[in-house]
Amino acid sequence: MTGGQKGASLYTVKAQHASWLPQVDLVAQYELLTRQYFNENFFDRFNRHAGQIGVSIQIPILNGTGASALAQQAEIDSIRLREEIKSARGRISLDARRSFEELRNVEAAEEVARLDLEVTRKMLSVTLAQYGEGRATLTEVANLRSSENEKWIAFYESQTSRSGRG
Numbered sequence: 001m002t003g004g005q006k007g008a009s010l011y012t013v014k015a016q017h018a019s020w021l022p023q024v025d026l027v028a029q030y031e032l033l034t035r036q037y038f039n040e041n042f043f044d045r046f047n048r049h050a051g052q053i054g055v056s057i058q059i060p061i062l063n064g065t066g067a068s069a070l071a072q073q074a075e076i077d078s079i080r081l082r083e084e085i086k087s088a089r090g091r092i093s094l095d096a097r098r099s100f101e102e103l104r105n106v107e108a109a110e111e112v113a114r115l116d117l118e119v120t121r122k123m124l125s126v127t128l129a130q131y132g133e134g135r136a137t138l139t140e141v142a143n144l145r146s147s148e149n150e151k152w153i154a155f156y157e158s159q160t161s162r163s164g165r166g
Helices: 003-018 066-133 138-165
Strands: 023-032 048-057
Touching: 003 066, 066 138
Parallel strands: none
Antiparallel strands: 023 048
């Protein structure tokens, strides 16, 4: 519910409570009369302008329980709206925290994949140097190249996962 509906509910409560109070209204009426509707011989002096001013006072004596019930219902609606707003704020806050936590996890996974790739590449460089010296076998180099390819795939997947969330 919006803030306008919340404010309207509060005004409804106030209006229902005010229905038990006396009500005073200022009443005024003005007329401009024409001569054709009056017999001038009947009236000695004809005044075209007619006006009235008065006060209307209403005192609720037997108001019944309707106004009280409507006030209570409006108060209940106002409380319900406040609770719904509080609940919505809580859900939004929780969703934001979860999203940030997921983003941190994805960033951490990407960093782990990058570091794992760097370690594998350095191991491959060392093994290639050892192979050049005759201290490593071609099988070891092939295994490290295969492992490097797997690490590249894992690194690209972690970047894709991050770009899908960000």
